Amino acid sequence: MASSALGGWGAVFRGEARRFWRRRGQLGVYAFYAVVLAYLVQLVEPAPAPRQYIALFWISALFINLQLGAQAYHQETRGHMLFYYWVVPPEVMFWVRALVNSLMQALVMGLLAVLFMFFSGPLPVGLWGWSGLIGLSSLGFGFAFSLVSAISRFGRHPFVLMSILGIPTIIPLFYTVIQLHLALIGGSAPMRMWLTLPALWGIVAVMGTILIPYLHRH
Amino acid sequence: MQRRLSWILSGTGTLLVLYSIIAGVWTPVPDIPILYESIRNFFFHVPMWFAMLLMFLIGVIHSMRYLSSGRLDEDFKASSYLQTGVVFGILGLITGAVWARYTWGSWWSNDPKQNASAITLIIYAAYFILRRAIADRSVRGRVGAVYAVFAFAVAVPLLFILPRMTDSLHPGSGGNPAFSSYDLDFRMRPIFYAGVAGWTLIGSWLSLLYARVQRTAHEIVLLKHRLP
Numbered sequence: 001m002a003s004s005a006l007g008g009w010g011a012v013f014r015g016e017a018r019r020f021w022r023r024r025g026q027l028g029v030y031a032f033y034a035v036v037l038a039y040l041v042q043l044v045e046p047a048p049a050p051r052q053y054i055a056l057f058w059i060s061a062l063f064i065n066l067q068l069g070a071q072a073y074h075q076e077t078r079g080h081m082l083f084y085y086w087v088v089p090p091e092v093m094f095w096v097r098a099l100v101n102s103l104m105q106a107l108v109m110g111l112l113a114v115l116f117m118f119f120s121g122p123l124p125v126g127l128w129g130w131s132g133l134i135g136l137s138s139l140g141f142g143f144a145f146s147l148v149s150a151i152s153r154f155g156r157h158p159f160v161l162m163s164i165l166g167i168p169t170i171i172p173l174f175y176t177v178i179q180l181h182l183a184l185i186g187g188s189a190p191m192r193m194w195l196t197l198p199a200l201w202g203i204v205a206v207m208g209t210i211l212i213p214y215l216h217r218h
Numbered sequence: 219m220q221r222r223l224s225w226i227l228s229g230t231g232t233l234l235v236l237y238s239i240i241a242g243v244w245t246p247v248p249d250i251p252i253l254y255e256s257i258r259n260f261f262f263h264v265p266m267w268f269a270m271l272l273m274f275l276i277g278v279i280h281s282m283r284y285l286s287s288g289r290l291d292e293d294f295k296a297s298s299y300l301q302t303g304v305v306f307g308i309l310g311l312i313t314g315a316v317w318a319r320y321t322w323g324s325w326w327s328n329d330p331k332q333n334a335s336a337i338t339l340i341i342y343a344a345y346f347i348l349r350r351a352i353a354d355r356s357v358r359g360r361v362g363a364v365y366a367v368f369a370f371a372v373a374v375p376l377l378f379i380l381p382r383m384t385d386s387l388h389p390g391s392g393g394n395p396a397f398s399s400y401d402l403d404f405r406m407r408p409i410f411y412a413g414v415a416g417w418t419l420i421g422s423w424l425s426l427l428y429a430r431v432q433r434t435a436h437e438i439v440l441l442k443h444r445l446p
Contacts (some may be wrong), residue, residue: 155351
């Protein structure tokens with residue numbers, strides 16, 4: 001039983017990896033977005049103050065992640081559904097997609113950070129703090145946007161709905177990331193702020209695991 | 219049965235709300251620095267938030283019941299309660315802004331609690347946009363219910379946890395006097411509780427009424443399809 005479940009996970013991971021590889025051209029599009037946004041920020045504000053730097057970085061990251069997150073379910077065809085949901089339950093599929101999504105978002109945000117360093121000068125916060133924030137926030141963004149993508153794909157205009165549903169629901173996570181980052185400018189952030197991020201991610205992950213099967217009940 | 223429940227909710231609610239409005243204007247209030255006479259807004263503003271949260275909670279319970287049973291009636295009730303909750307939220311924002319104008323000096327001060335409540339309303343406004351974007355009746359109910367439960371799970375930390383992480387102008391934060399056991403006068407409590415109960419009962423009555431309107435509209439559509 002356990003080995004078949006693991007086999008199912010493996011098959012889905014392989015399938016998702018293949019799906020991403022087939023659409024590798026799209027990853028180039030997100031890298032292009034990152035370059036354009038970092039360059040535009042530099043044009044508008046060549047040497048931003050730390051607070052502006054942080055705000056501009058995270059707003060740029062939010063818009064790229066929103067587009068990237070939409071891919072999780074929007075491009076799912078009926079054939080994919082019939083195959084995957086026969087192999088594994090929808091909640092497992094959600095976890096795989098959200099984890100792949102988080103990984104991609106971490107990569108894109110890492111690229112964005114490098115580009116910001118190149119165009120707008122050194123990061124206002126140490127590299128470890130920055131990496132920790134990118135790691136934790138990509139998990140939160142990845143899961144939240146995957147769930148919103150699964151919900152919005154049922155609407156008439158899924159990409160428009162993705163923004164309408166995704167931006168307000170991501171605000172608690174986004175606000176926490178910004179607050180944490182601002183606290184890091186002053187030296188160190190209190191532990192309760194660091195713990196809030198994984199706690200919010202936990203809420204989204206649990207909600208996704210519980211609710212996703214209902215979306216596929218028919 | 220339904221008619222009797224309707225009478226009980228609307229009658230009791232109206233009486234309690236009338237009591238809270240009249241007593242809220244005339245009752246003597248404690249003399250608290252910063253707040254002074256503006257503390258009377260407590261009888262109108264805070265019950266709106268309590269009513270909004272209760273409407274959202276009941277709406278989410280109906281959404282969960284719809285997901286488990288698939289009965290359309292639960293979906294009608296869920297969307298009606300959430301709609302009434304949004305109306306109470308807007309009224310809460312307006313009464314809060316009027317109070318802030320006289321106490322803080324401006325209608326909107328970007329206070330964390332003000333922002334959190336405005337974002338909560340945007341999250342629930344998105345629920346109605348989502349419903350309108352789905353044509354199929356059963357898919358609309360199912361997807362809407364999933365989003366409503368997710369939105370509630372997001373709104374709880376947004377309203378109760380995140381505003382506590384930063385300083386706020388709101389009473390009870392950053393050393394400002396609060397409507398707590400220290401300064402909530404014993405004469406104020408019954409008026410406040412009457413306001414909360416009254417607005418909640420009126421909200422429930424309006425929600426059930428609107429759910430009936432939705433059910434009737436749905437039945438009319440079904441009948442039209444049956445006509446030759």
